[in-house]
Structure formats: structure tokens, C-alpha cells
Amino acid sequence: MHQSPPAVGTLLCLAEAAAGCRICRERPDGLPLPHEPRPIFRLSGQARVVIASQAPGHRAHVSGVPFDDPSGVRLRAWMGLSPDRFYDRERVAIVPMGFCFPGHDRNKGDLPPRPECRDAWHDRIFAAMPQAELILMIGLHAIRYHLARFGIPLARNAGMAEIVAGWRDFATTTPRLIPLPHPSWRNTAWLNRNPWFAADLLPELRAEVARLTA
């Protein structure tokens, strides 16, 4: 069901302010961001599908385009969307938990999303996007944030596999919430070990996305 029209002016103001954000350089919680901020997101007052992801990787940091990498190819396949539809702001919004590439850890993996971002922006941004009908929560940071936002309890030690396996538990929320693992190659072994993900979850995900982006 559609909700009240989004506050477009508010959303535009938030997008403009977040695009120029330098909190993680000038007022960081702990160590500053190791490079100049480059916030990457796609806000929308029309999109009924929201990708609530983790944080841009280095490739997106360079290109400025979210999911411009093999993870994006896999995510688009999961959603059943062409690149044109995926990047159509009237159909899909992209709101990662950290807008800037957070840098690498000592094992060359990506650091977690900067917590400053959630504290500064997310509550206001999601309040300004009431039209969202489906939120794809990608990774534990997004899952924990959005479940808390909707007052859905989550065991402290609940892991990704357990939460994604319980995806049907969130089918009755408005907007609907679907938890997903990150579409990175790092999760290929997990995907192979859990064939129900492709057999059960993905067909329903594609049907919902097709309905809401038609």
C-alpha cells in the first residue's frame, strides 16, 4: 500500500548535505577516514525498492557508481534487474549504512561502515522516504539497523546465516524487509552450502522487485 507522499524538499536538502559531508575527517569517532570522503548513495522520493547495503568498496569509491563491480552483477541477478532499471532512481534507491568507502583492514578486506554515518544521516533519510515498500537489508550492519528501526528484536549473537534463513519472519512488516548476505564472492561458499537461498528466497525476491519496479 502506498503511504503519504515523500517530503521531496527535505530529501533534496538531505542529499545535498550528505553529499558534502566531512564528518569522518573533521569530527570522527576515533581514527579519521584515511582518505577524502566521497559519499555514494542514491536517494529517491519515488523508488519503492531500497537497497540498504553496507558501504561502497574501493572500486565504487573511484568510479562514484554504487555496485559497479562483480558484487553488483550478482545483486542485479538476484533482483532480476537490468543495469538500466537498477540505476533508475525512480525505481531503486541505494542507501548504504556508510556512504563513504571506509578503507581496508590489515587483511585487505573492507572495514565496516563508519558509525558516524548512521548517527548523522540514516534516521532522517529514511523518515524522508516513506514511499519505500521493500527494503533489502544487505549484511549485518543494515539488518541490525533496520530491524531496530521497526522494533523487531534480534538476538545479540544472531549471525548472518541464521537471520537470512529466517527471512520469512519479516514478510509481514511494512515496508517489507528482506535480509540478504553481501553478494560478494566471499559469500560464494555460503551460497553453495545453502541451496534454499536460490531455490526459495530469490524467486520471491525477484517477484517482489518485479512488482514494485514495473
Ligand code: SF4
Ligand atoms: S561516511 Fe558518512 S558520516 Fe562519514 S564522511 Fe562519509 S558521509 Fe559523512
